[in-house]
Amino acid sequence: APTRVAVRAAHLVDTKAGTVRDNPVVIIEGDHITEVRYDGQVPAGVKVIDLGSATLLPGLIDCHVHLTGDPNEVKGDYYEAVLKRSSIDSAILSPTYAKRTLDAGFTTVRNLGAGDYVDVALRDAINRGDIPGPRMLVSGPPLGATGGHADGTTGFSPWIEFHGIDGVADGVDAIRHRVRENVKHGADVIKYMASAGVLSAEASVGAPQYSQEEMNAIVDEAHRWGKKVAAHAHGAEAIKMAIRAGTDSIEHSSLIDDEGLKLAKQHGTYLDFDVYNDDYILSEYAKKGFPASTIDKEKLVGRLQRENFQRAVKAGEKMAFGTDAGVYPHGWNAKQFAIMSKWGMTPMQAIQAATVNAADLLGMTGKVGQVAPGYYADLVAVNGDPLKDVSQLEHVAFVMKGGDVDRNDIKR
Ligand code: ARG
Structure with a gap:
């Protein structure tokens, strides 16, 4: 016994x-x-x-991390970090980030986006007991439109050839195929980019990047394979499109409007707001050498995201704890609790977001x-x-x- x-x-x-x-x-x-x-x-x-x-x-649960990268990898020269490293470099560093996350009390995480299935390998090594780390649900490469938030080659010369497995897919058939590829290679959850983002080269920060038809196809296909779906969405329109498509959680949720709050309630959609990130990006990213355009885009969403977080709390939305750690250093996940309590949650609500609510979103109640x-x-x-x-x-x-x-x- x-x-x-x-x-x-x-x-x-x-x-x-x-x-x-x-x-x-x-x-x-x-x-x-x-x-x-x-x-x-x-x-x-x-x-x-x-x-x-x-x-x-x-044990605490973070519904949005990226254990395959950390901002401290960028040491003054963004393009050096981007162009001189491959997924093998990420794979070498990711066990360190996994251990930091576990040490900080996060015993379960959902990894929402990694190239080349490094996240699948990390999860499997932890599950085999080869290395310490949190329980992981992983998405593999996130789906996204050509030129959008998931397309890391945007902004570079069209003559440069990039290699590696990403989630870029356009049109319903390609999207269904891409979802099946992720399921085939070990994804527990499907992540897609419903809108533009901050840490990517496109001009907008919140514009929709998939059509309604494309978002519907992602969710329909993922659900048929028994996988939940998380959508990156900053803009009000993209958030509503993702909710209408049946997406299980909206990540960032930055510019959600009243209609979006109402829709999320109707559909039972979880909203994850990564409300600590703004502090870290605005104080550290310029020093680290990130492009000025990224910092300018952050200024368009950071403050509004916190105000909308507060509105969502007041509206009684379903909310789970997701930090997007990897944008800020791993192991600092819990710094988001103080921001959540400053912007309207009671400490108990913030703790529940990172425990019972998160478990419900991940399908891990029990x-x-x-x-x-x-x-x-x-x-x-x-x-x-x-x-x-x-x-x-x-x-x-x-x-x-x-x-x-x-x-x-x-x-x-
Ligand atoms: N991964 C997100 C993006 O690039 C980070 C957004 C961080 N900013 C924020 N205010 N939450 O869009």
Whole structure:
């Protein structure tokens, strides 16, 4: 029989009920939780991990990361970083980013976009136990229109030949084929670019880049294969088109209007707002040598995105935690909590966005996002009170994934 372990702490955040309970003891067998009791008692013969006065939470979930890249790879010369590196360089660095993410308390992530299926290889290496890292759902190369946000060759001379597997596909037939290719090569989820973006060469930041017919085809095809769909969308029109197509989550959601908020509610669409990014891009990207056009585009969406985040919270939208980490450094994921609470969420709402809501969006309810019997033993603990100050989650001091302790720096 697998050995039983008990994790004891002073408090536990019940993410489903939205309450905090005292004297929790979490009993773990192998990789999952078998019992949660609130009498502080550890059954005889069970090994105890005593976290003293700390507060326990389920492992955190980030619904939007890119573990195959990090802004610190760009050291003053953007084009050097872009033109002198391949996916092999990304593959070499990605385990480091995966470990940083796990160490920060994020035990599950959804990786929304990577060239050459580096994300699939990373996920598989973690699942085999070859390297440490969070549970990963991955998309493979994101679908997008020629010249759009997923087309990394935009802006370069037409004489340069680029190699590698990307997600560029135009027209319904090519799109259906491209979705099937991603499913074939191991994608758990389908990502597509509904609108233009910030960190790409096209002039617009929010204009639709697929027709309604094309978006409908992506979602129809993905759902037939049992895969959920995430759409990158900044602009109001592209957001509405993506929602009408049946997309499961809108990423960025920056310029969503009242009609978009209404549509999202009608369709049960999740909205993910990466509201920390603006701070990092505006303070660091110019120094790192990113093109001025990128920083100018950021200024068009950053502030409005936060205002619209607040409107979405007030409107009672379904919201999950997605940071787009990789745009800012891995391991800093939790910095977004403070922005979410500054712009209208209670700490509990922000925690729920990164636990129960995220699990629902990922189709992983029953496995992650709660501390409850049958769930994976994915736990984090903090010394401070995250319900008073949600930025305490930037200082996670204990991380367990699937019953294995990743780190334990709880002061006792
Ligand atoms: N990956 C996104 C893009 O390039 C990043 C947007 C970051 N800006 C923001 N305000 N959230 O479009």
